[in-house]
Amino acid sequence: MCIYLIQFPEVQEKIHKEFDEVIGSDRMITLDDKNNLHYLNAVVAETQRYCNLVPVNVFHRVTKDTEIHGFQIPTDTIITHQVSSVLMDERYFPEPQKFKPERFLDKNGKFFQPSELMPFGIGKRACLGEGLARLELYLFAANMTNHFKLNYPSDIRDFGKRVIGGTVVPAPFLCKIENRF
Ligand code: HEM
Structure with a gap:
């Protein structure tokens, strides 16, 4: 997600705008805020x-x-x-190769999650850790992005390279981190 925020600065700007409107400080963001952070939830889903x-x-x-x-x-x-x-099926996610968090916002700007978004699998053998993972993803993404602005390092080398194993991880990368408060 950090890499996507750097690669798509307009997405990062929209997250920060939402934080400025809904949170408005560097306070800890908790689960109580989740239903008000529609764009952030959409960015996590799209990630x-x-x-x-x-x-x-x-x-x-x-x-x-x-x-x-x-x-x-x-x-x-x-x-x-x-x-x-x-x-990546364009019947469910038009222009699947594009990073578009807006695909998970309805016409009123509210976050929704279609059943086709199934990163944890589906059915009886779906991920046992889904509930925990969802909470962690939200809490980390919300608090990290509220506090910091991420940007490319001055010397960009192989930025955002994927390393494929049992799971996909980014190759070690440098980035510039600015405090927002
Ligand atoms: C972003 C984080 C995670 C993703 C995307 C993810 C994704 C998945 C996927 C796709 C499966 C296979 C489902 C299937 O075969 O249909 C799976 C299985 C599983 N995951 Fe996760 N997972 C995540 C985090 C976690 C965490 C935090 C835990 C434990 C605390 C966990 C525990 C498990 C277990 C035990 C299974 C095997 C379930 C079974 O075979 O019955 N996962 N996960």
Whole structure:
């Protein structure tokens, strides 16, 4: 998310505008503020959609003969699904290659979360840590961005490079951090 805020400064500006209007100080932002920070929630959602944090999903075993779109999948086959195929599907997310938090705001500017946004998987084996992870993402994103403005370092080298493993992480990067208060 830090990298996207630097790469898309207009997004960072809109977050700061929302903080100035809704929070208005350097006080601790808590869960009580969550329902009032629509744009911030939209940026967190778009970050999860856009970054595809879990590039290869967890393996599952088919427990009975199954047919999906005409393909026969016998019992005990090991399968994995790709959440990213939904997150990058233009039927649900027009212009999927663009970072657009506004896709998660309704016409009144209120945050909404469509069922197709499924970075934690779906169904019985979806992420067990989803609730905790959502709270952490919100609290970190809110307090970090309220306090600081992020910018490119003066010497930009390989900025924003993705390192793909079990999860995707950014290659170590430098950035310039300014206090907002
Ligand atoms: C941004 C953070 C996270 C993301 C995007 C994420 C995403 C995922 C995904 C996509 C799966 C596979 C779901 C499936 O196979 O359908 C998964 C499984 C799982 N996650 Fe997470 N996860 C996150 C954080 C966490 C945290 C913080 C915990 C624990 C505190 C956690 C615990 C688990 C466990 C135990 C499973 C296996 C569930 C099962 O197979 O029944 N995850 N996660």
